[in-house]
Each structure stands twice: as C-alpha cells, then as structure tokens.
Amino acid sequence: MSQNKRPDGRSLNELRPITIKLGVNKNADGSCFLEWGKNTVIATVNGPKPIFPKHLANPSKAVIDYKYRMASFSVTERKSPVPGKRDKEISLVSGHALESAVMVEQFPNTVIDVNVLILSADAGTRVAALTAASLAAADAGLPMRGLISAVAAGRADGSLVLDLDKHDEDTEDAVDMACAFLMPQKELALLQMDGFVDKKDCSKILETALKGAEMVYEIQKKALIEKYPMEGDIQ
Amino acid sequence: MSDTDIIKIIGAEKAKKLLDDSKRADSRDLLEYRELEIKRGVMKSADGSAWVKLGNTEIIAGVKFAVGTPYSDSPDEGSIVINLEMSGIASADIGTGPPSLEAMEYGRVVDRVIRSSECIDFKDLNIVTGEKSFIIYVDCYTMNADGNLIDAAQYAAMAALLDTKIPKLDENNNIILKEYTDKKLNIDLNKIAVSFTFGKYKDKLIVDTTEVEDLATEARFTLGVCKNDVVAYHKGGGKGTFKIEDINTIMDIATSKYLEIKNKICDEQ
C-alpha cells in the first residue's frame, strides 16, 4: 500500500460507503436494508412474542433468537443454504451482543426473532449484519439502552487498518478483529479476532475499532432520524 | 407483538365470504393476476439473478455454477438443482423451528416445471464425458410471503437463468472464480415453461392467491405450461379435491395466459 491508500482508494482509517433503508419489509415489526461496500444485508426483527416450545421460555427476560444466514449466491463459491457451524457461532455471539442493548428484562417468557440474511458478501459480513440488526430493533421500537455499532479493524500489509475489505483480509500478515460496541456507552458487546499480534498492537487495533464504531454510530443515528422528517409534505 | 395469525384467520374468513360472491379483497377478478415486476442482474455476486415482485410477494433468485461428476446413467449431461428458502424474513409467523415442509414442496414444484420443459439441454452442460459436468444451482429466497410463492419463485428462477453467464474454466476444468466467458447459458426460448397455480374454493377456481386466500382455499393445483403443452402437474395444498373438468378448465386458462407472462419473464429490459 503506497501513500497510505488502499487499492479501492480508501485511506487506512476510512469506512467503505454505507447506505441504509429502514422499514423496507412491511410484514416485520422492524427491518433494515443495509449496503456496506459490496456487502448487502437485510435484517428483520419481530417480537416480543410468545415463545414455542414453551420450555425454551425464560421467566426473567425475552430470549433473542438471532439467525445469521448467508444466501447461497452471496459468496464467490456457492454456499449451502443449510446453516453451518460458522453461521451458528456468529448467530450465538451476535444475539448476545444485541441482548446487551435491548431491554429484554421488560418482556419475560417471550422471544424476539432477529433474522439477518447476507445477500452479497465482501468481508465484514458479521459486523454489517449486527449493525443492520440493531437498526431493525430500533425501527421496531424495542426499548434499548443504546445501539450496537459494529466494525472490523486490524492489520494489513504492516499497517493498522479500519474496515478490512477482501484485499486486506487476504494479505499475509492480516489480523482481523470484528468488534461491536454498545453506543453511546462505548462498551464492547462482541469481539472476535483471527491473526497473530502483540498486545500493544492489539490495543491500537481496539482503539481504531472504537473510532470506526463511532463513525458507524453517527451513520445509524442519522438514518433513524431521517426516516421521520419533522417538516415537509406527508410521504 | 403477538402471534398475529388470528388476524390472518379472520382475513381468511372474510376472503371466503367474498369468494362466495366471486369477489376478492383487492377487487381483482378470480382469474386476474396482481401487478408483476421482474428485474434481472440484481445480485452481482451471483452468476445470474433476478428479483420478482408479484403483489406483495417478493422473491430473489440467484444462480451459481459448480463442477461435479455426472450421473452414471447420463455421463454426458450436467444437472440443475432448484431450491426455495423461506425464513423469518419472509413472514413474521416463521420463527424458531425446523425449516417448513411447504418451502421444500414449493421448491420441488418449481424445479419440476423448469426441468421438464427441457428449455435447458443438459448435454450443453457437459465438460468431460463421464468425468466432469456443470451443476447449476438456483436458490430462491423469499423476501416477503403473500401467497402464490410457487409462481413467483418459478418466474424468478427462470429470469435468473436467462441472466446467467457461463464461468471460465481453467486447464483442469475447474471454475475460475469471478471470471466469465462472454457466453450466456443456452436456453431454448421456444421451450420456456411458465407455472400457473390455482386455488380451489367450493366450485371456484382462483389464480394468484394472497396469503389469506391460501388459508381460505381448500386445495391448490399447479401446472407448468409451454404454449399448448403441459410439462408438469402438481396437486397440493390441502384436503380439497378437483374434478377432471376443473383440470381441463385450468389447462385452458393457463395456455391462454401463457404468452403474456412468458414475455414478461423473457423481457431483456
């Protein structure tokens, strides 16, 4: 990487473009269509609603059932629609991250269904998914302590980078850290990393991730507020 | 929010009363289709793709090639696999639990209509006889389920196949990812079949049912039609039955509507 620019023209601290549409799915309580670089994600939230089978109910809180799935044609080589271990792991940790934001204790013995489908994938799908899911939950009007703003940071070609794309991930010394922060509290709700890095660099990566999450948070807030313009003709 | 299917049950009761008078909630005739929109090439990560909106039903279909071993009884032919997915994104009523049998049934019906039409010559998919051939996967994802998923999925799958480019192969006949020849998948436009699904309520036949109309009808019949030929039949959707005269009527209606829908699917845009 020369002159601190990556092949797609981004500087090392720059996010890929993110566009957001809320309420796209009329049958869901809340929904979000999100494009992040070449990633395309649709997230829906339904609930709280009665949970079946009943033995799965938790008498102290709503259970978040987060289902992360990738469309078979979302990746270069076809992926089977049947969820694999990776899908299930991401679903589990992402559900926990969302639970740190949603006030689940207000709705005992219920389930909140969160469905996220990746329609096209290009590095950073789990953070794009969680960012969209958090917006869908806010769109559904669920009571939340804050939003979940997720982003990946790490190292590529010896440099500290924010929002790794496919090129960054494929470099020889790549370190990829997926982070999700509860905002505005700046608390880590999800952290997953692949790579080999010393602890000083690790701290730097986390700081970079937080800066990225702050940028994502601003984009999320803007989208939520813009859905409801206070002035202007009725839409 | 609560389990809302009581609202759909009420909608179904209302649909039944309207159908008694040959009326429908959205003022359509019994043999009238909802507005149909088809767009191709919507997912760049797929080898071919299409988006279909039929009323509120919305489906995205994507095609992916793979290289596999041909079946021993047809060593110079490739194959096609068509699949329909219905997740919680399709409907708020789909929650935790195993995938629905309906999605599996609908997918197989769509597969049958397209396969039996023979619009794709499987010999075209041969790479090395007895060793390697192309497998075409068509996966349809339901974005919103409001009835008549079979027809919407079949249009989406067909439009996605028409959008499909053939990938390049390397010297070992493996697919070179993200590289395509300038050839499109060879589809015989004269052999394209269109699926027509009818619901039955008492003695009435209805096309393009909405979700609540699906709950109101007692049986469902799908056929794949190519001009005046029938390529597939499938009766599903409940304990109701059809008379043989009904099937004849259904065939007449389907063949008369064939060209209009086929043209929409084939429209290059």
Place this chain on the structure above:
Amino acid sequence: MKRIVTPGELITDKKKKVGGNVFIKENCIYSSVLGILNESEDYVSIVPLNGPYVPEVNDAIVCIIKNVTNNGYIIDINAHSGCFLPKSLVTKELKIGQMLFARVKDVDGVDVTELDNLNILPVGNILVVPSVKVPRIIGKNDSMLNVLKKYTQSNMLVGRNGWIWCVSKNFSLLEDAINLIILNSQKANLTNTIEEYLKKNS
C-alpha cells in the same frame, strides 16, 4: 422544540420529572427508544415512533377470540401474551375469530389478567397499527378520529392495543389515510393535512 431521539441518546443531566421511555443513569436522563422528545424546563417525556403494546389498566382494547377451552376463552390482545376469559363472564357462546371491545381491568406486570366491559362486535374489518400511534389516530378530543370517520363514512372503534375495528363505505381510503398518519405522526398540524388529503380523495 420537538425532535427525534434515538435509543441511548443523552437528553439532559438536569433533574427533571420524567414520563415513559427513558432511563436514568448517574443522574442523567437517556431515551430508551426511537421517539419524539418533549422537553420543557422541568419535564421530559418521549413518544415512541413504534413498539410493542404494553397493556395498562383502563385501556380500551379490541380483542379477538383465539381459542375455546372447556371453561373459557383464550383471547388475543395483540400483546406478547394473551388473556383468559372465563365462560362465566360472558352471556353468549363465543366462537374463534369473534371480535370484542373490552376494558383492561387488571394487569400483572406486562400480562393482562382480567378484562371487563365486554362488548361483542359485529362483523367488520380490522386494521392493525402500531399501538404507539393510537393516540395520534384518535387526536385531541377525537379530532383526527372524527375527520377519518366523516370523510370515509366509517364507524370505527380504536383499541389502545393497535387493533381498529371498522365498518366503512370507503375502506381503502381509510387504510391509506391511516398509513399516512403512521408515517407522519411526528409532523405538526397533521389533522388538517389529513383532512385536506381526505377531501381531495373522497
């Protein structure tokens, strides 16, 4: 000045009286929902823009019989749990799908435990709206509701739970108008705007 706030957003660090949909941490007041903020010198409240129905005593709701058991009925009230109605409280035999207008008599946490003032509703259409929009659909002193009824020639009962029973001469216009209210509830002067819309289209 009203504005839209997002979940977790800091409203103020001053001590003020609070309405619903906020949480307090270390003497600061935060919003807990996506909603419209009403803030004055000494009061903060937030009207959510969407959200599940949370039953309260005295709510007038539209409910539907979901199931019949030996000694009563399971009622769907568009909340995350239903309600049981003993047969002893009803004079008629009720069927699945029967619509009722009732008052929430008692709750236990977020569950409704008792209904009273039961009125069996005749056959009609049912509209589903976010329960948080119901006050806007009714309007101050029924102002919005009266506009809707007048220009669509409808008879309507609006349940606080987001279900609206109606019998209407122009149901599709009513549906369109209500969808406009839902998307634009944060705008000022909405009743007049909706009245203009209905006049133009009726």
